[in-house]
Amino acid sequence: MSQLFDALLLLLLISTAITVVRATDLVAAVVKFGLYSLMMCVLWQHRGAPDVAIAEAAVGAGVTSVLFLLTVARTTRVEKP
Amino acid sequence: MRWLGLALVVVAAATLMLGVADLPPHGAPDAPVHTHVGARYLERGVAETGMRNLVTAVLLVYRGFDTFLEVVVIFSALVAVVALPRGRAARPDDGDDRPPAASLTAEGPAQQLVSVSPVVAFVVQLLGPFIAVFALASLYRGHVSPGGGFQSAAIFGALFIAIALVQGRERAALLVPRGARVWLQALGPLSFALIGTVGWILTGAFLGYPADAAAYALREAMVVAVEVGIAVGGAVILAQLFMAMEG
Numbered sequence: 001m002s003q004l005f006d007a008l009l010l011l012l013l014i015s016t017a018i019t020v021v022r023a024t025d026l027v028a029a030v031v032k033f034g035l036y037s038l039m040m041c042v043l044w045q046h047r048g049a050p051d052v053a054i055a056e057a058a059v060g061a062g063v064t065s066v067l068f069l070l071t072v073a074r075t076t077r078v079e080k081p
Numbered sequence: 082m083r084w085l086g087l088a089l090v091v092v093a094a095a096t097l098m099l100g101v102a103d104l105p106p107h108g109a110p111d112a113p114v115h116t117h118v119g120a121r122y123l124e125r126g127v128a129e130t131g132m133r134n135l136v137t138a139v140l141l142v143y144r145g146f147d148t149f150l151e152v153v154v155i156f157s158a159l160v161a162v163v164a165l166p167r168g169r170a171a172r173p174d175d176g177d178d179r180p181p182a183a184s185l186t187a188e189g190p191a192q193q194l195v196s197v198s199p200v201v202a203f204v205v206q207l208l209g210p211f212i213a214v215f216a217l218a219s220l221y222r223g224h225v226s227p228g229g230g231f232q233s234a235a236i237f238g239a240l241f242i243a244i245a246l247v248q249g250r251e252r253a254a255l256l257v258p259r260g261a262r263v264w265l266q267a268l269g270p271l272s273f274a275l276i277g278t279v280g281w282i283l284t285g286a287f288l289g290y291p292a293d294a295a296a297y298a299l300r301e302a303m304v305v306a307v308e309v310g311i312a313v314g315g316a317v318i319l320a321q322l323f324m325a326m327e328g
Binding site: 047051055056058059062063064066067070071074 | 107134136137219227229230231232235236238239241243248319322323326327
């Protein structure tokens, strides 16, 4: 059961990572990346690394999302091919 | 070209999969990572450092010098961002004089700052005190339970950014006293160097901690001082990063 949960989470992580790369709307990419960080945080906690999980939740899902959004606001929102 | 890239990805992924298949099972006691120096940390770490959270013990005691330089790296990141030219970002495709960071729209004329939803503002106000208490707890209890200076810094920094987004940056900036800002943002490296020097005087080794059981209180005070430096310094650095990038 525990292994199944991890496998499911890893599959979700991989698919989220692919959607982040494929997104041309950069704000959508930032939001998806925050989702990725939250799932990563659950995975850290589940694998017994609560110290990393706390940092991942605060930095990965919180601070970097805002910094990415600020960067998008100062450049362009749509990725040019 | 596309097929070449695909082939490269498949080959690299297959190599990685082969490598992963050879790894020992998760948590196996005879895995190399547990038989080397890690075994010593697990067996004697609590007795040698007096910390029940071995992650903090490794970070601050066994790998103290690495952590010291890590704190310096975070400080350098802020220096790099602040050193960037201020003002409006270079946008070759528009020439109007709208304030920076005003809109997230792809095209069209300037859109003023988006007003904050009352739901978001209420949630931040409701959860803010709890988040702050959690950050303090993870700071003060970092050497006995999960958490520590870095986690506390991240939580405090995220809380500051949440407050700045809801209340506006002028009110949030009041949380970091202007006069002390220069010193606070360097508090991580400064406190680490200070405690390292104290350890040098006491034990003869930079970043050394007195090891005998009688000095337990002193050792705990030194650890908490380093953690406070990392937490406050790191949080101020995150807040300053946000302000430098926004303004």
